[in-house]
Amino acid sequence: MTNKYLTIYNTIVEQIKSGEIPPQTLLPSENELSEQFNTSRETIRKALNVLSQNGYIQKVRGKGSIVIDLSKFDFPVSGLVSxxxxxxxxxxxxxxxxxxxxxxxxxxxxxxxxxxxxxxxxxxxxxxxxxxxxxxxxxxxxxxxxxxxxxxxxxxxxxxxxxxxxxxxxxxxxxxxxxxxxxxxxxxxxxxxxxxxxxxxxxxxxxxxxxxxxxxxxxxxxxxxxxxxxxxxxxxx
Amino acid sequence: MTNKYLTIYNTIVEQIKSGEIPPQTLLPSENELSEQFNTSRETIRKALNVLSQNGYIQKVRGKGSIVIDLSKFDFPVSGLVSxxxxxxxxxxxxxxxxxxxxxxxxxxxxxxxxxxxxxxxxxxxxxxxxxxxxxxxxxxxxxxxxxxxxxxxxxxxxxxxxxxxxxxxxxxxxxxxxxxxxxxxxxxxxxxxxxxxxxxxxxxxxxxxxxxxxxxxxxxxxxxxxxxxxxxxxxxx
DNA sequence: CAGTGGTCTAGACCACCGA
DNA sequence: CGGTGGTCTAGACCACTGT
The missing domain is CATH 3.40.1410.10 (Chorismate lyase-like)
Structure with missing residues (x-):
């Protein structure tokens, strides 16, 4: 059994990559997500922070979390590439x-x-x-x-x-x-x-x-x- | 009034830069810090995570948080510099x-x-x-x-x-x-x-x-x- | 105004490290 | 074994966004 917040992170990454959640749309709110995944809001927030750090979403106060369009990049989005x-x-x-x-x-x-x-x-x-x-x-x-x-x-x-x-x-x-x-x-x-x-x-x-x-x-x-x-x-x- | 965890972050950065906390030594434990700063442990952890992301400390499970030696670098430690x-x-x-x-x-x-x-x-x-x-x-x-x-x-x-x-x-x-x-x-x-x-x-x-x-x-x-x-x-x- | 994300809390259990 | 950091919880209040 691995981390709860990392498994949540991974499932959302899959949903984004598969197109299930299209770019420029909002993710469900943190409260909704905590119900969906049957967990606390802080745990959801940890997962969302990793998503944000890795360039999958952009969090906006008062609005929600926007999915960033990765498909436009022919090269890896983040990190160090030689x-x-x-x-x-x-x-x-x-x-x-x-x-x-x-x-x-x-x-x-x-x-x-x-x-x-x-x-x-x-x-x-x-x-x-x-x-x-x-x-x-x-x-x-x-x-x-x-x-x-x-x-x-x-x-x-x-x-x-x-x-x-x-x-x-x-x-x-x-x-x-x-x-x-x-x-x-x-x-x-x-x-x-x-x-x-x-x-x-x-x-x-x-x-x-x-x-x-x-x-x-x-x-x-x-x-x-x-x-x-x-x-x-x-x-x- | 700013963030609590960012002000904690800043005071620790100052302590590291001034040499008050020398490189290669351990920071006080998270429990100690939460008493010192009169706050909860999760808030301390947020401050420490920022310190870690910015290259000031290295967290090691079971041991503590080690201060990294920045003084050896003549150029900025982290981030994007042109x-x-x-x-x-x-x-x-x-x-x-x-x-x-x-x-x-x-x-x-x-x-x-x-x-x-x-x-x-x-x-x-x-x-x-x-x-x-x-x-x-x-x-x-x-x-x-x-x-x-x-x-x-x-x-x-x-x-x-x-x-x-x-x-x-x-x-x-x-x-x-x-x-x-x-x-x-x-x-x-x-x-x-x-x-x-x-x-x-x-x-x-x-x-x-x-x-x-x-x-x-x-x-x-x-x-x-x-x-x-x-x-x-x-x-x- | 209701809904969103941002911060903070007090407490719990766990995995790991060193003596 | 006791102390460390890692995870998770349930709840609270705040700042901001849209309508």
Whole structure:
């Protein structure tokens, strides 16, 4: 048995996606819904808040909850989408090449990013992502050894995250992303198919565990023509 | 008199920012806080949820709420930041030049983006943003006339949003942003100081009113060296 | 005015964590 | 085991919307 408010959320999502509740119409009022689902109004409100956060509805005081038209978007409505994730959704598995795999004494920049002491060692993993025969993304990962004692090249060729979550039972809880555009380095030019491109899109990722400790710093360097990022933002008030 | 849970949120934010509650420490428990603030636990929980959403704390079941170390970030922790907004925070007002201001029959692309019929007219506004003597950002706005009956060049030179919110009493409620990198058009080259840059960062903005109607489409075209985007993402589960 | 969503309460039970 | 956060309840009052 799962959450009550999440099951309510899911059934309403289905009703919206199936067209049972058309866009631009009002949802039943919170009081009606609490009767329909045989629950309290605060529980309904939790479900509606999740719907609102995920861009399905817009709540208006004194009027009701309006269903937003999602069908107009060819790309995902909310959240964080890179080309890699998108390609995976489209069923095309990116090929991964491990260019570098080592345990190093981190340079100052990385050490600062990961808040480490000068004695801590760090796994450095550099991987190329290939898609449709072209090397498009360069991923550089730095993981503190004190969080991940063991790591192999085979794991990196597969999926580091899968290993951490399934085998080590670690829980990634949140991340801070920074997107900037830089000029390509020599490394970028060597490892990627950059042809005539003069810029590279860099996503800097600071990944935290669920005890709020920063354990990984990642740079994902994308060829600009294959990059897309979608965000859904509610107004601050 | 404002909200109780928001005032609690604000006082805790101050305590975190001032260092009164250091990073990596636990907040008082929800029961303690409800006594301290003389309120119910659910109200405290609302305040803590906002803190969590904004990246100040991380809640862990069975343990407590951990304060996240923000001081390591030289840029804003959460939310959507373009160079323009950032420069404004730093007290430097960008100079605005209105290059084009007209009421047009929209081309197909714009009409589709705004979900308009072929009879609807649209305000088209093209503006250059100058900072430190350089033309860095090109903003192209398209607003449905049925939402904004009157508009002048003077308003555009100042701030469209201010006019909409203060004078017309409209409420912008949410937006969907898409970030892509493109090659500069001739218009970009003419109106911006692009020097040797071969790419341009385009933020496509779909802006909604609080009745969930799409009323504005905006393209903000940034010179890549002056662009930065920061995002704070919680894991979906 | 009646109906809507926004806030707040006091209490209950549960799942999880650490000692 | 006691303490933590996660969920849920039934009821109350308020601010806002439309008619």
């Amino acid at each position: 080309f890699k994730e998108l390609a995976q959704k489209m069923g095309r598995k990116p090929k991964t090449i491990v260019n570098e795999f080592s345990l190093i004494k981190p340079e100052t920049y990385i050490r600062q990013q990961l808040h480490l002491s000068s004695k801590d060692l760090v796994w450095k993993v550099v991987r190329t992502r290939e898609m449709g025969g072209e090397k498009i993304i360069l991923d550089k990962d730095f993981l503190g050894k004190k969080y991940v004692p063991h790591l192999t090249e085979e794991i990196c060729a597969d999926s580091i995250y899968q290993y951490l979550e399934n085998d080590l039972n670690m829980t990634i809880s949140f991340a801070r992303k920074e997107i900037v555009v830089e000029e390509p380095t020599n490394e970028d030019r060597t490892l990627l198919d950059l042809e005539g491109f003069h810029n590279i899109v860099v996503i800097k990722n600071y990944v935290y565990l669920d005890d709020a400790s920063l354990f990984q710093y990642t740079e994902s360097r994308h060829r600009p023509d294959k990059f897309r990022f979608v965000d859904f933002a509610r107004r601050s008030r | 160079f323009k907004e950032l420069a404004q925070k730093m007290g430097r007002k960008p100079k605005t030049i209105v290059n084009e201001f007209s009421l047009i029959k929209p081309e197909t692309y714009i009409r589709q983006q705004l979900h308009l019929s072929s009879k609807d007219l649209v305000w088209k506004v093209v503006r250059t943003r100058e900072m430190g003597g350089e033309k860095i950002i090109l903003d192209k706005d398209f607003l449905g006339k049925k939402y904004v009956p009157h508009l002048t060049e003077e308003i555009c030179a100042d701030s469209i949003y201010q006019y909409l919110e203060n004078d017309l009493n409209m409420t912008i409620s949410f937006a969907r942003k898409e970030i892509v990198v493109e090659e500069p058009t001739n218009e970009d080259r003419t109106l911006l100081d692009l020097e040797g840059f071969h790419n341009i960062v385009v933020i496509k903005n779909y802006v909604y009113l609080d009745d969930a109607s799409l009323f504005q489409y905006t393209e903000s075209r940034h010179r890549p060296d002056k662009f930065r985007f920061v995002d704070f993402a919680r894991r979906s589960r």
